[in-house]
Amino acid sequence: xxxxxxxxxxxxxxxxxxxxxxxxxxxxxxxxxxxxxxxxxxxxxxxxxxxxxxxxxxxxxxxxxxxxxxxxxxxxxxxxxxxxxxxxxxxxxxxxxxxxxxxxxxxxxxxxxxxxxxxxxxxxxxxxxxxxxxxxxxxxxxxxxxxxxxxxxxxxxxxxxxxxxxxxxxxxxxxxxxxxxxxxxxxxxxxxxxxxxxxxxxxxxxxxxxxxxxxxxxxxxxxxxxxxxxxxxxxxxxxxxxxxxxxxxxxxxxxxxxxxxxxxxxxxxxxxxxxxxxxxxxxxxxxxxxxxxxxxxxxxx
Numbered sequence: 001x002x003x004x005x006x007x008x009x010x011x012x013x014x015x016x017x018x019x020x021x022x023x024x025x026x027x028x029x030x031x032x033x034x035x036x037x038x039x040x041x042x043x044x045x046x047x048x049x050x051x052x053x054x055x056x057x058x059x060x061x062x063x064x065x066x067x068x069x070x071x072x073x074x075x076x077x078x079x080x081x082x083x084x085x086x087x088x089x090x091x092x093x094x095x096x097x098x099x100x101x102x103x104x105x106x107x108x109x110x111x112x113x114x115x116x117x118x119x120x121x122x123x124x125x126x127x128x129x130x131x132x133x134x135x136x137x138x139x140x141x142x143x144x145x146x147x148x149x150x151x152x153x154x155x156x157x158x159x160x161x162x163x164x165x166x167x168x169x170x171x172x173x174x175x176x177x178x179x180x181x182x183x184x185x186x187x188x189x190x191x192x193x194x195x196x197x198x199x200x201x202x203x204x205x206x207x208x209x210x211x212x213x214x215x216x217x218x219x220x221x222x223x224x225x226x227x228x229x230x231x232x233x234x235x236x237x238x239x240x241x242x243x244x245x246x247x248x249x250x251x252x253x254x255x256x257x258x259x260x261x262x263x264x265x266x267x268x269x270x271x272x273x274x275x276x277x278x279x280x281x282x283x284x285x286x287x288x289x290x291x292x293x294x295x296x297x298x299x300x301x
Contacts, residue, residue, distance in 0.1 A: 039281075040281065042274075043274055043277055043278040043281055044278060046270075046271050046274030046275070046278075047271070047274055047275040047278040049271045049274075050268065050271035050272050050274065050275045051275065053268055053271070054074060054268060054272070058074070058075070059074055059075070059076050059272075059275070060076055060077075061075070061077065062074060062075020062076060062077060063075050063077050063078065063241060064078065064239075065078050065079055065239040065250075065255070066239075067259065067263075067269045067272065072268060072269060072272075074268075074269075074272045074275075076276065076279075077241060078239045078240055078241050078250065079239060079250060079251065079252045079255050079276060080252070081241050081242070081243075081249070082156070082235070082239070082242075082249030082250045082251045082252075083225070083251040083252045083253075085156045085160075085242070085243070085245060085249055086156045086159050086160050086163065086224075086231060086235060086249060086251055087160075087163075087221065087224050087225055087251075089156060089157060089160035089245050090159070090160040090161075090163035090164045090167065090224045091164070091167070091217065091220065091221050091224060093160060093161065093164035094163075094164040094167045094168055094171055094220055094224075095171070095217055097164070097168060098167070098168050098171030098172050098175060098216065098217075098220065099171070099175055099213055099216075099217075101121075101168070101172045102171070102172045102173075102175030102176045102179060102213075102216075103175075103179065103201060103202075103205075103206070105117055105118065105121075105172070105176055106175075106176045106179035106180055107179060107197075107201045107205060108197070108198075108201065118176075121168075121169050121172050121173065122169065122173070124165075124168065124169045125169035125170065125173075127166075128229075129166065129227060129228065129229040129230050130229045130230075130233075132162050132165065132166055132229075132230050133162065133229050133230045133232070133233035133234055134233070135162070136158060136159075136161070136162040136230065136233065136234045137233060137234065140153070140158050140161055140162055140234065141153035141154055141158055141234065144157055144158050144161075144246075148246055150246060152236060152248060154234055154235060154236035154237075154248055155235065155236060155245065155246050155247055155248055155249075156235055156242070156244075156245040156246070156247060156248070156249045157245040157246055158234045158235065159230060159231045159234040159235035159249075159251075160245065162230050162234055163224045163227055163230060163231070164224075166223060166224070166227065166230065167220035167221070167223050167224050168220075170216065170219050170220045170223055171216045171217060171219075171220040172216075173216075174212065174213075174215055174216035174219060175209070175212060175213045175216040177212065178209040178211070178212020178213055178215070178216065179205060179209045179212070181209065181212065182204075182205050182208045182209050186204050186205070186208055187200055187204065187205065190203070190204045211294045212294065214294045215291045215292075215293075215294030216291075218287055218288070218290050218291030218294060219287075219288065219291040221287055221291075222284055222287040222288045222291060225253075225280070225283060225284055225287060226253065226280070226284050227253060228253040228254065228256075228257045229257070231251045231253060231254045232253070232254040232257050232258060235248060235249050235250065235251060235254065236248020236249065236250070237250045237254055237258060238250055239255070252276050252277075252279070252280050253280065255273070255276065256273050256276065256277055256280075259273060260273055
């Protein structure tokens with residue numbers, strides 16, 4: 001009788017505990033959505049305010065960003081090309097390194113090596129971006145300057161190299177999860193048919209884990225697009241239209257960080273920064289949405 005009463009009490013306590021945990025998680029989810037909505041509303045309000053006072057065609061088609069020149073010129077093209085050049089150079093460097101590292105750790109590395117490398121990669125993800133920028137100033141800037149015989153080492157390539165380094169932990173971790181999610185029966189069937197370990201890896205495992213690897217690349221891309229301090233310190237901050245990775249550029253994020261503290265609140269320049277911030281918000285949202293859709297495919301494998 002006592003045992004039944006004790007079990008009943010435990011069951012009630014577990015139900016109450018589950019109820020409060022559920023409500024707590026639900027409340028946090030609602031708060032996150034509300035905060036996100038308020039941020040978007042703030043960006044949208046100031047963006048609309050800007051476009052009511054500045055022609056949208058001059059903004060999206062403008063070839064010069066010069067807020068202090070006369071009444072101010074707010075051409076988005078130089079910032080967009082700078083971000084595009086830096087971002088895609090970074091991701092082009094990070095994809096082969098990240099996917100290759102994930103394949104080695106997940107499929108080919110001995111157990112001791114795997115258990116050593118995984119914590120190191122996780123630690124790399126915790127390094128602050130300003131520290132990455134400082135390392136880039138001391139190592140990457142003079143190195144690229146000397147290798148390519150440039151007058152200045154702060155270029156799109158310098159920023160891209162350090163951004164690639166920053167995105168590697170994300171790409172490696174998620175790609176490895178995708179590789180580990182591939183059922184072992186696929187590997188066993190391939191080996192039983194006479195394939196080597198490497199043939200099994202790139203002909204069986206890689207195609208099966210491709211959606212997860214794509215998710216890793218998209219989330220790594222989202223990290224690169226939204227990065228601020230590293231590009232602010234390493235890309236030269238020159239708002240010009242260039243098509244060479246060996247030239248200084250300025251990205252969208254660097255522009256917001258560099259100019260927001262110097263603008264008069266409520267002015268046209270202030271609203272312009274919110275407008276490019278809103279565009280950046282939409283871009284990162286789309287990238288993460290696509291990455292999340294690929295991540296869901298891993299769970300359904």
